[in-house]
Every structure is written in C-alpha cells, then in structure tokens.
Amino acid sequence: MAQILDLKGTSISSLQIEKGGVRLKNNSGDLQVKDSADSSFKKVTASQFETTNDTGLVINSDAASTGADWKITIARPSSGQTADYTLTLPTSAGSPSQVLTTNGSGTLSWTTVSGGASNGMFTDTTSLAFNSASSVSMFTLPANAVIHRVEVILDTAWVTGTATMTVGISGTTSKYAGSNLIDLYGSAGDCYVITPNQAANGSSESLIITYAASTASAGSARVLVSYSNPG
Numbered sequence: 001m002a003q004i005l006d007l008k009g010t011s012i013s014s015l016q017i018e019k020g021g022v023r024l025k026n027n028s029g030d031l032q033v034k035d036s037a038d039s040s041f042k043k044v045t046a047s048q049f050e051t052t053n054d055t056g057l058v059i060n061s062d063a064a065s066t067g068a069d070w071k072i073t074i075a076r077p078s079s080g081q082t083a084d085y086t087l088t089l090p091t092s093a094g095s096p097s098q099v100l101t102t103n104g105s106g107t108l109s110w111t112t113v114s115g116g117a118s119n120g121m122f123t124d125t126t127s128l129a130f131n132s133a134s135s136v137s138m139f140t141l142p143a144n145a146v147i148h149r150v151e152v153i154l155d156t157a158w159v160t161g162t163a164t165m166t167v168g169i170s171g172t173t174s175k176y177a178g179s180n181l182i183d184l185y186g187s188a189g190d191c192y193v194i195t196p197n198q199a200a201n202g203s204s205e206s207l208i209i210t211y212a213a214s215t216a217s218a219g220s221a222r223v224l225v226s227y228s229n230p231g
Contacts, residue, residue, distance in 0.1 A: 130159075145201075157184070157187055
C-alpha cells in the first residue's frame with residue numbers, strides 16, 4: 001500500500017530513487033543528480049530550465065581549468081536591459097566564417113559577411129555628369145590594394161559634343177581606364193567594364209576621373225571601382 005510521508009528532511013546527504021536509480025545529493029547546499037554508486041553525474045530532463053541568477057548556464061562546471069578543460073558560462077547583462085527577449089537559434093550549424101545576425105526580434109540566422117577585412121571585395125561609386133569639373137575626385141585606394149574592375153554605367157547618354165573620360169591618378173590619368181574604352185554617347189543602361197590588370201602599389205593612390213566636357217549638354221553616369229586588399 002502506498003504511503004505519503006511528511007518529512008522535514010533526512011539525516012543522510014543523498015536520497016536514492018528506486019533500486020539502482022539516481023541519487024539526489026546535497027553538496028554544500030547545491031543539489032546534484034548522480035548515479036546509484038555516487039560516482040558520476042546523470043542528466044536531468046525537464047520541459048523548461050529557469051534560473052533566478054544572472055549567470056544562467058555553466059557548461060563543464062567541474063572543469064580542471066587547465067589544458068583544454070575549461071568552463072563556459074552563459075549570462076545576461078547585470079544592468080541596462082529594459083525588456084524581456086527570446087533568442088531563437090538557426091536551423092543549422094552554418095558554414096565556415098559565417099556569423100550570427102538577428103532579424104531584430106531575436107531570431108538568429110547565419111550570415112556571410114562581405115567586405116571590411118583583408119581579401120574582402122570593396123566597390124566605390126562616383127557620379128559623373130555632363131557639366132562636371134575636368135577633375136573629379138573619387139576615393140583613396142589603400143596601399144597594396146588591387147583594382148579588379150572599373151565599370152562605367154550610363155544613366156543618361158551624353159548629347160552633343162565629343163566628351164571623354166578616363167580613370168586614373170594625377171600624372172597617369174588613364175592608368176585604370178582609358179577614354180577609348182568608354183563611349184559616353186552610347187545608350188542609357190550601357191555598361192563598360194574594364195579590367196586594368198595593374199600590379200598593386202605599395203603606397204595609397206588618390207583616384208580621379210579626368211573629364212573633357214566638350215560641348216555636351218546632357219548626360220550622367222556612375223563609375224564603379226571594385227578592388228580588394230590581398231592578405
């Protein structure tokens with residue numbers, strides 16, 4: 001016959017559940033779940049884990065703190081938080097070099113980061129119009145960077161005259177794109193792609209568009225320069 005007992009406690013430090021079952025053990029005020037022989041820890045299965053402490057989860061808590069045996073602690077900020085939130089992990093382990101990003105509501109996903117580091121591809125855009133100055137500053141190419149591609153996109157084809165443009169630096173104005181490779185009088189939407197095949201310069205360079213307006217009365221274009229910083 002089953003009995004329900006109202007006990008204040010036990011005089012021993014552990015309580016075994018069933019024959020050969022786990023032991024619930026007191027260890028300096030902490031509850032431990034161990035095997036029947038009290039020699040190893042056993043898992044706990046529950047529907048939800050909650051903690052009242054800012055430090056919510058310690059992985060490998062019995063680590064020796066030497067070699068490769070160390071703890072990992074997951075915690076919340078001790079100050080500054082103004083609302084509850086939930087983080088939802090991605091559906092997969094992701095790919096090498098990807099990072100976790102949020103959708104703003106706590107749902108995390110793996111994202112491939114482009115640019116901002118050695119070997120990343122960068123693209124600078126400069127606008128040119130029919131009435132632009134004869135020298136249009138673009139951007140400073142970092143030392144040791146390599147220009148892979150120059151693109152000139154006609155948004156509005158030039159009208160009248162014989163305007164020309166080049167892309168380069170002071171003293172070598174056609175270094176990265178010569179005027180013979182770009183037709184400003186083509187059709188809107190035309191794109192001229194130039195691959196300079198120039199070796200990297202050990203010093204930074206200030207790129208410019210050198211423009212001869214002639215008698216042009218209309219026209220606009222975008223000049224895109226794609227480059228990388230080899231590691």
